[in-house]
Amino acid sequence: MAEYTPFEMIAYTGSRVLEDNTIVFVGTGLPIIASIHAQLTHAPGLGIIFEAGPLSPILEMGMPLSVGDTRACRKACYLKGLSSVFELTQRGHSDYAFIGGAQIDMYGNVNSTFEGGTYTRAQTRFPGSGGAGAMAANCEKSIIIMALEPRRFVNKLDFLTSIGFGDGSEEYREKAGVMGSGPYRVITNEALFGFDEKTRRMVLLEVAKGRTAEDIQKKVSFELLISPDLKEMAEPTEKDLKLLREECDPDGYFLARKLK
């Protein structure tokens, strides 16, 4: 079996989750790589939105290093600015928000603002919402990448930056005035999660080969629901890895990093 890194597994899994003939609004890094991989394999009809302005570019100049990279504009079908692409999400043009973050809770709410201390004296301030809060609100489904650690899968966020299902109540998102249906998948290198339709709580859908549901629960601070149909995560083939390493991120900006 092929050898792969945790980041390659996350990118591959992200790719698997994206369906053909849909639009994905991406954050920087692994979401871009996953989307390029999906375009090169099962989803040639996948369009990408980058928040600086472009819709459905052809990324022939290589992977954009950020969502503001000028390369992300290459041969786009439509290219204006931030207002135009976020307004597309409000109107329902974007199927997926694909974001990362520092903490997530059982209802798929995400923190990317600060950790520790208070809002006005944050021990560790992150860059902030950026597009994430708007994407999680108004793209139809949110896909979230997170490192599988108890300090990231938390009972209570230090700050709720990007809306998930809130407190899990049925009317939470409607009362928030947002349009998207909410969290859809949470991707880690060892497990893939979804959300229970009735309780809106996080559900373990798939585990990496050799892992059990108990192994995953130990790395999550809140109680997970376990799918009665728990599956093993598909692994990238040699062909997938070649695409990821040679086509998607040939300089290894994101895939060649070491897991902290």
Next chain:
Amino acid sequence: MKNQVSSLIKKVSNLTNGDGAIASQEPFSWWGASPEKARKAMVNKPKGLIDKRTTIKDAVDKYVKDGINIAIGGFVNTRPPVALVHEIIRHGAKDLTLSFQSNSICPELLAGAMMLYPDHLSIKRVELAWWGYEVIGIAPLFRYLCANGKIQLDDYTNYGMSARFKAAAMGIEFLPVRDHGGADMELVNRGVMVESPFSGKNCYLVPACYPDLGLLNVTAADMHGNCRIFGAHCTCPEIAMAAVNTIVTTEQIITNENIRTYPNLTEIPYTAVDAVIEQRYASYPGACYGFYWFDMEHILMFRSASDEFRKTGKMDALKKYYDEYIFGCETFDDFLGKLPYKTLKKIKDLDGGQPVILA
């Protein structure tokens, strides 16, 4: 406020009374111009097609004052108005409010100047969505300022900030948006949740942002200030139309005849621009589509000096950067003159010849 309601955020929030965030502390006031003041300033401007070309120094001398709200154009490392920010640092200004959606080197350069020379330049508050370097890393000076409570924040999403500039560009007081609600963002910015007068549903309103001064670098402009922007527009057209005054650097001045041949390509009309300066590489070390890509090495150099300050409190490397590249230069061309030719060639090549229409 009439009809003010709330989402269910308080059921899940970890913040107590907004945790001292500015949004929970003070009654609303315009951080910058009011809609009436901004309109009056526009009404009183001469509207002729005059020659607005000037120097960066003269434009900054004319429009930068203590206590004003300065909007920064571009998006992260794309088209940041770096040449204008260098001049503002030389000029100095206290108690500034900065407004932008996502930016990197510009607010960091201003923050570094505040760390070094607080009596010369200071930032009082920032209206923003995001402050960092993306692939290059977090912004060390922003993290330092937040950890030490040195700036007030008004914290939105990228769309929230864009909609705020857009509202001002439209001459109105606020815009309804579909985000911030149900997140702690609702408690740390000055937007409000209201009941829609039409459907009765919850609806989030963000206040317009009318900056006193907008800073932009655009692809091409004529001498009157008609601007073309290729690549992502970011929120540059909205900022130009929102601000009381706007200074535009441009990679290339083009003729008015050329502008009139393709009027649909004009993203900012001349009435929204007060000063035009042709300045090559005006976004360096950021990128300008069609001209040059960003210079990761130079950003890393400045970032590592900032990070050293954050981690150790030592200002030597930071001071050296400002002495060499900003205070040691009279103009932005002096700064560019300190860069190796190979660097400028490399970033030009890395742009890959993105297509722009200049003729």
